[in-house]
Amino acid sequence: MSGFDVNKIRQDFPILAEKIRGKDLVYLDNAATCQKPQAVIDSIVQLYSHDYANVHRGVHTLSVRSTDKFEAARTKVKSFINAASDKEIIFVRGATEAINLVAQTYGKTNIKAGDEILITAMEHHSNIVPWQMLCEQTGAVLKVAPMNHKGELIYSEFEQLLSDKTKLVSVVHMSNALGTINPVKKIIAAAHAKGIPVLLDGAQAIPHMAVDVQELDCDFYVFSGHKLYGPSGIGVVYGKQSLLEAMPPYQGGGDMIRKVTFVETEYNVLPYKFEAGTPAIADVIALGAAIDYLAAIGMNNIAAYESELLDYATVKAKQIDGLTIIGEAEEKGAILSFTLNKIHPHDIGTMLDSLGIAIRAGHHCAMPVMDFYGVPATARASFAMYNTKQEIDVLMAGIQSLIEVFG
Amino acid sequence: MFEDLRDLYQEVIFDHNRNPRNFRVMENADRQVEGFNPLCGDRLTLFLKMDGDVITDASFQGSGCAISTASVSLMTEIVKGKTEAEAQELFTKFHEMTTGKEEHINLEALGKLAVLAGVREYPARVKCATLAWHTLDAALKNEANAISTE
Numbered sequence: 001m002s003g004f005d006v007n008k009i010r011q012d013f014p015i016l017a018e019k020i021r022g023k024d025l026v027y028l029d030n031a032a033t034c035q036k037p038q039a040v041i042d043s044i045v046q047l048y049s050h051d052y053a054n055v056h057r058g059v060h061t062l063s064v065r066s067t068d069k070f071e072a073a074r075t076k077v078k079s080f081i082n083a084a085s086d087k088e089i090i091f092v093r094g095a096t097e098a099i100n101l102v103a104q105t106y107g108k109t110n111i112k113a114g115d116e117i118l119i120t121a122m123e124h125h126s127n128i129v130p131w132q133m134l135c136e137q138t139g140a141v142l143k144v145a146p147m148n149h150k151g152e153l154i155y156s157e158f159e160q161l162l163s164d165k166t167k168l169v170s171v172v173h174m175s176n177a178l179g180t181i182n183p184v185k186k187i188i189a190a191a192h193a194k195g196i197p198v199l200l201d202g203a204q205a206i207p208h209m210a211v212d213v214q215e216l217d218c219d220f221y222v223f224s225g226h227k228l229y230g231p232s233g234i235g236v237v238y239g240k241q242s243l244l245e246a247m248p249p250y251q252g253g254g255d256m257i258r259k260v261t262f263v264e265t266e267y268n269v270l271p272y273k274f275e276a277g278t279p280a281i282a283d284v285i286a287l288g289a290a291i292d293y294l295a296a297i298g299m300n301n302i303a304a305y306e307s308e309l310l311d312y313a314t315v316k317a318k319q320i321d322g323l324t325i326i327g328e329a330e331e332k333g334a335i336l337s338f339t340l341n342k343i344h345p346h347d348i349g350t351m352l353d354s355l356g357i358a359i360r361a362g363h364h365c366a367m368p369v370m371d372f373y374g375v376p377a378t379a380r381a382s383f384a385m386y387n388t389k390q391e392i393d394v395l396m397a398g399i400q401s402l403i404e405v406f407g
Numbered sequence: 408m409f410e411d412l413r414d415l416y417q418e419v420i421f422d423h424n425r426n427p428r429n430f431r432v433m434e435n436a437d438r439q440v441e442g443f444n445p446l447c448g449d450r451l452t453l454f455l456k457m458d459g460d461v462i463t464d465a466s467f468q469g470s471g472c473a474i475s476t477a478s479v480s481l482m483t484e485i486v487k488g489k490t491e492a493e494a495q496e497l498f499t500k501f502h503e504m505t506t507g508k509e510e511h512i513n514l515e516a517l518g519k520l521a522v523l524a525g526v527r528e529y530p531a532r533v534k535c536a537t538l539a540w541h542t543l544d545a546a547l548k549n550e551a552n553a554i555s556t557e
């Protein structure tokens with residue numbers, strides 16, 4: 001791998017030196033949120049120490065500096081996902097708000113009673129509930145394409161569910177509960193053949209692989225900054241310009257207007273039309289710093305390294321008696337969801353925590369996925385580029401000994 | 408290896424988790440209430456047999472972590488033969504013990520339940536221990552609806 005040095009990367013993340021209950025931290029909850037490199041932390045400190053003021057408003061020096069940095073971050077996001085224009089990058093609070101934005105603007109204008117919205121059986125609650133709310137408001141119907149026991153979309157059934165009534169397809173790019181990477185290019189091509197636009201929920205995919213929205217030809221792509229080594233409270237809606245132009249605004253207020261009288265308001269141009277109010281200025285700029293950091297390492301290098309980690313973890317996990325891996329898709333990102341015979345995930349979580357190992361135990365905001373597998377919850381180790389095989393060894397040893405303790 | 412956890416996971420808890428007591432459906436129960444912890448997915452159904460205001464039998468079904476299973480198992484043992492008022496008083500004491508509001512809790516009054524005192528140090532796990540008791544509380548108040556600890 002060209003110059004990928006995990007030890008060097010680890011040095012860039014100060015929190016990785018933290019001791020938890022006296023033990024070295026082994027942070028394996030990256031699908032929930034991942035840790036921040038020094039460059040991201042520094043960019044926040046730099047901004048508030050030297051360059052901070054409100055954006056798009058003042059003629060004074062600091063406002064100009066902040067605005068320049070803010071808009072530079074937008075350009076970084078644009079290049080990172082290869083969007084055609086800065087106008088297609090809208091900053092929101094996260095993937096959740098992003099999907100709500102599309103549902104309440106694009107959805108509300110284009111989806112009527114009797115129309116269908118198609119999702120999959122492996123969606124995060126944030127790609128289920130906003131559509132249910134829209135269905136309640138409009139009388140549209142939510143359709144769910146099923147998956148098989150490996151956690152893979154059953155593509156033929158998905159295709160059959162694409163009908164004349166389908167007005168939008170909204171699919172997770174990579175599942176947070178299972179790690180499954182969906183065949184999104186095929187999905188998009190099939191939907192487009194019927195004139196149906198596609199939203200990809202990229203919250204999990206974006207830190208693990210190179211994403212090119214033009215090559216994918218998706219109509220919307222959404223993600224959160226905090227899972228991409230950036231701050232929490234910031235996220236992105238990418239939308240094709242032609243769609244965004246035709247959509248009504250999401251919220252009303254400052255920044256999203258061009259002219260206001262008490263009789264009528266003229267909306268601002270893209271992307272500002274969708275960015276009402278003072279944005280998360282420092283967080284946008286820090287997200288830009290995260291993207292610079294990742295671009296220097298290279299997303300393909302990251303993907304190759306993480307795939308090695310996942311393979312290693314999978315082999316080790318299969319050697320443990322009584323461990324069941326939940327989610328064994330052929331195309332899979334660096335997530336290992338599992339259950340242990342007769343040991344509840346919360347007990348696994350607490351016990352591993354006492355060894356300094358952070359994993360997630362729960363339903364992962366995907367209760368329908370838990371129902372599908374007939375489990376109340378799973379334990380989930382999710383990997384990032386700074387994790388190592390040694391850490392996986394620590395995890396597996398921890399699991400072995402907790403099985404012994406439980407007896 | 409898990410030295411730090413010895414206060415939380417005492418042997419009694421492992422024992423009740425492995426072999427939960429009163430783990431059965433009760434035919435002809437006088438009270439039947441479901442408890443649910445949406446955060447964890449812990450789910451239980453509590454059954455009570457009453458004679459006037461005395462709990463003559465208690466049993467449960469469901470699935471949960473070791474803490475919640477041991478807690479409900481211990482509870483069904485201890486409330487048998489108690490009056491509603493006595494059970495309520497235990498609930499109050501148990502709540503005080505697990506949420507740690509009282510500095511000097513009389514652990515003796517709680518008998519075997521004292522093995523669950525350790526959850527106090529693990530705020531994320533307190534609800535696992537108290538779910539059983541919130542469910543009992545609802546059953547005693549004859550609230551038919553499922554209760555949830557959120």
Ligand SMILES: Cc1ncc(COP(=O)(O)O)c(C=O)c1O
Pocket residue numbers: 031032093094095096097124126127172174175176201203204224226365
């Ligand atoms: C697949 C997926 N979609 C959406 C989200 C929601 O992201 P956020 O909570 O940052 O809005 C998550 C977060 O867990 C996720 O994993």
